[in-house]
Amino acid sequence: MTGLLPPLKPIPIKERMSVLFVERGEIDVLDGAFVVVDVTGIRTHIPVGGVACIMLEPGTRLSHRAAALAARVGTLLVWVGEAGVRLYSAGQPGGARSDRLLYQARLALDETLRLKVVRKMYAVRFGEEPPARRSVEQLRGIEGVRVRQTYQLLARQFGITWKGRDYDAEDWDSADLPNRCLSAATSCLYGVTEAAVLAAGYAPAVGFIHTGKPLSFVYDVADVYKFETVVPVAFKVAASNPPGNPERTVRLACRDIFRQTRLLERIIPDIEAMLAAGEITPPDPAPGTVGPALPNPENLGDAGHRS
Secondary structure, three states, X not given: OOOOOOOOOOOOHHHOEEEEEEOOEEEEEEOOEEEEEOOOOOEEEEOHHHEEXXXXXXXXXXXHHHHHHHHHHOOEEEEEOHHHOOEXXXXXXXXXXXXXXXXXXXXXXXXXXXXXXXXXXXXXXHOXXXXXXXXXXXXXXXXXXXXXXXXXXXXXXXXXXXXXXOOEOOEHHHOOHHHHHHHHHHHHHHHHHHHHHHHOOOOOOOOOOOOOOXXXXXXXXXXHHHHHOHXXXXXXXXXXXXXXXXXXXXXXXXXXXXXXXXXXXXXXXXXXXXXXXXXXXXXXXXOOOOOOOOOOOOOOOOHHHOO
């Protein structure tokens, strides 16, 4: 009889590879490992426990055993369209933790508290305090103007023609190269941000600046890092006009910039700091609260494991 496997010891999210894209292959578990088998039968091993987010593109099949293994090690699986431009579904164990969900919801539902959080997000993103006595809607408008100006500035720096953010999710090839590169880059950023939001126990849909969308909070958090990470990467690739598959070039460059900026180390602490601007005390976990998906005998000191 084969002995039982030792308990899994999850890698803290801040120490993981950020994002990995898989296309045109069957994902399964062979010999206890997460593998991709392509049409020729060639196997590629993936260190699933060391990846924060795996993007599954068209042409990919996922076995039940593979989904179960990803859940056990806390890796977010995201089913996306071509080049990641559309998100169809996502899954990770645990989801929002009740105490943190209540904390997040209270901050979002109280307009005074929400404004404090939005002002903090603005300050973190732009490195300065927002104008005083402005509503959330007014700050959103000011932010929109600055964002458009920043796109134009970066486009001039990289020597590309920028006609504004414009793409059709139903017709990927109709967009110009800068927009296609930018869509591929932001999909990478949204994937790792969603993985961190879920790992920290919050709800992706409960946003502060963005509202009414399944990933509103993900967009809020991702926007903090967008112009220091993926936008310059996308414009740099677009300016070089690489042959073949520019989206793949963008993904590889995003992976590198995430590592260089230590993005996964920053997201969860930054979320806590932005929500703390509401100046209310988070509630204690209720008695009988469901623990982390992967119980650990030792405290890893990382909020990303909901411990």
